[in-house]
Amino acid sequence: MTSFDGDEDEMTAHRDEAILRGEAAGSELGELVARIRALGEQPIDRDVIERHVAMLVREAVVSAGARQAPSLPGRRRVPRARRSIVFSSLLSSILAKVLAASVALAAVGGGVGFVADPAVPGDALYGLDRAFEAVGIGRGGAAERIEEARALAARGEIPEAVATAGEAAEEADRAEAAAALRRAAEQISAVEDGAAAEPTRERVAELLELLATQIEGDGVVGADVAELARSIAADHGRDRRPASPAEPGPPETVPPTAPDEMPGPMPEDGVTPPSVTIPAQAPQPSEAPSEGSPSTMPDMPSGRP
Amino acid sequence: MTFDPWQSLLGAAQAGADWAWERIYTELAPKLRGYLVTRGAADPDGLVGDVFLQVARNIGTFRGDEDGFRSWVFMIAHHRLIDERRRRSRRPTEPLPDDPLALGTTESAETTAMVRIGDDEIRRLLEGLTSDQREVLLLRIFGDLTVEQVAAIVGKRPGAVKALQRRALRALERRITTGVPL
Numbered sequence: 139m140t141s142f143d144g145d146e147d148e149m150t151a152h153r154d155e156a157i158l159r160g161e162a163a164g165s166e167l168g169e170l171v172a173r174i175r176a177l178g179e180q181p182i183d184r185d186v187i188e189r190h191v192a193m194l195v196r197e198a199v200v201s202a203g204a205r206q207a208p209s210l211p212g213r214r215r216v217p218r219a220r221r222s223i224v225f226s227s228l229l230s231s232i233l234a235k236v237l238a239a240s241v242a243l244a245a246v247g248g249g250v251g252f253v254a255d256p257a258v259p260g261d262a263l264y265g266l267d268r269a270f271e272a273v274g275i276g277r278g279g280a281a282e283r284i285e286e287a288r289a290l291a292a293r294g295e296i297p298e299a300v301a302t303a304g305e306a307a308e309e310a311d312r313a314e315a316a317a318a319l320r321r322a323a324e325q326i327s328a329v330e331d332g333a334a335a336e337p338t339r340e341r342v343a344e345l346l347e348l349l350a351t352q353i354e355g356d357g358v359v360g361a362d363v364a365e366l367a368r369s370i371a372a373d374h375g376r377d378r379r380p381a382s383p384a385e386p387g388p389p390e391t392v393p394p395t396a397p398d399e400m401p402g403p404m405p406e407d408g409v410t411p412p413s414v415t416i417p418a419q420a421p422q423p424s425e426a427p428s429e430g431s432p433s434t435m436p437d438m439p440s441g442r443p
Numbered sequence: 444m445t446f447d448p449w450q451s452l453l454g455a456a457q458a459g460a461d462w463a464w465e466r467i468y469t470e471l472a473p474k475l476r477g478y479l480v481t482r483g484a485a486d487p488d489g490l491v492g493d494v495f496l497q498v499a500r501n502i503g504t505f506r507g508d509e510d511g512f513r514s515w516v517f518m519i520a521h522h523r524l525i526d527e528r529r530r531r532s533r534r535p536t537e538p539l540p541d542d543p544l545a546l547g548t549t550e551s552a553e554t555t556a557m558v559r560i561g562d563d564e565i566r567r568l569l570e571g572l573t574s575d576q577r578e579v580l581l582l583r584i585f586g587d588l589t590v591e592q593v594a595a596i597v598g599k600r601p602g603a604v605k606a607l608q609r610r611a612l613r614a615l616e617r618r619i620t621t622g623v624p625l
Contacts, residue, residue, distance in 0.1 A: 154608065157612065158584060158612075166620070167612060167616050170615060170619060173565060174477075174481065174581075174584055175584050177477040177480065177481060177585075178475075178477025179473055180476070180477070182468075182473055187465065190472070190491075190495060191465045193492070193496065194468065195460070197496055198456060198458075199458075201501070201502075201503055202458065202459060202503050286600070290600070295595070297518075298594055301596065301597065302598040304598060320522040320525065321522075323595075327518050328505045328506070328515055
């Protein structure tokens with residue numbers, strides 16, 4: 139569609155912008171867009187609002203509580219877990235150990251505090267490292283997307299880069315990785331303001347490189363890659379106070395069963411998960427999938443498929 | 444200059460104040476619902492709930508202005524749609540994602556929702572777009588998002604997003620002017 143790229147279309151582009159912003163009534167296209175927009179102005183039923191608001195308040199309070207759960211002396215911290223699962227190369231397992239170790243150090247107790255603590259740039263890595271776990275070795279059309287993701291990361295467009303990496307994983311048929319990357323994008327996006335912080339960017343960029351290595355699947359593991367992973371992990375750990383134990387999340391937010399994104403141990407290609415750093419799963423409230431978990435609004439009009 | 448209404452609203456929501464959640468919900472839920480319905484979500488109401496639940500769960504980590512917040516909420520919605528589609532595509536008996544506007548295949552509350560909201564002609568017109576075009580267009584319209592924000596959500600470059608929205612609008616224009624009845 140290069141025919142649209144000419145200079146003479148600049149006017150059209152301006153007009154399009156106005157239409158999309160709802161500032162160009164009068165034209166037929168403007169009317170149509172206004173009608174579409176009006177579909178988003180239908181009020182929600184009062185009782186639905188009340189139900190939902192009550193639910194959201196509860197959820198917000200519970201999550202805030204989980205974030206600030208006081209330390210319980212004497213309780214061993216529960217490192218977050220089962221993070222080994224789908225690794226299928228040596229690189230993966232090295233990464234798994236390094237990341238798991240760093241996360242274990244970094245996490246404030248269980249998974250609860252970690253994800254939710256906004257101040258820490260490493261949060262963004264939480265989703266990413268899960269993506270690593272899931273990605274294994276992928277090949278195919280994903281390489282192009284990874285290229286894009288790299289370029290975006292280099293330009294500092296981090297959420298975009300991560301979302302693009304997610305598409306790469308999607309194309310490489312790594313659904314879990316894709317889902318994890320999407321969650322990561324959400325998290326980064328949530329803290330976008332503050333987390334424009336350089337360290338986060340750099341680490342995301344580095345991790346993207348590693349992800350690329352995975353997806354391009356050249357399988358050779360250089361000592362330098364492992365070294366890089368270690369240094370990331372070291373930085374990651376340094377940013378955070380030593381872990382103190384925290385309450386595991388309350389039952390409302392923490393499905394006792396595994397989230398579906400990381401279905402139980404399923405070694406792929408006969409790879410054994412790294413043995414050292416794979417303790418029992420700590421709950422991950424903010425990652426709980428909507429499907430089949432208590433996170434689904436209980437009293438919505440119809441059941442989930 | 445120290446008082447920022449949005450920041451105090453956000454702070455209140457983070458602390459679990461119900462008035463704050465009510466404000467946020469009543470402001471955003473209709474738009475979100477419009478987006479989900481026109482994107483062909485199987486259960487738009489349920490999905491609105493899911494998206495907000497995720498928002499409530501992570502709102503403590505959110506830093507940013509109101510624009511950024513809306514963008515974040517729509518990003519979550521976008522991702523939930525992808526999840527839903529993947530689930531549906533695993534079940535061949537259900538309509539496939541490429542036919543997102545094939546409503547009427549479900550007899551549940553959603554159908555009623557669409558009928559209520561319902562605009563058959565708009566639906567038909569949107570069906571004429573590719574799924575990428577629809578996605579970009581609807582994010583811009585319902586989310587009031589900028590090209591850059593949409594780009595971050597869909598994981599494409601801003602240039603690609605611009606191209607998609609341009610094509611979407613031209614396609615709609617063609618259909619309007621060539622007499623596909625509106």
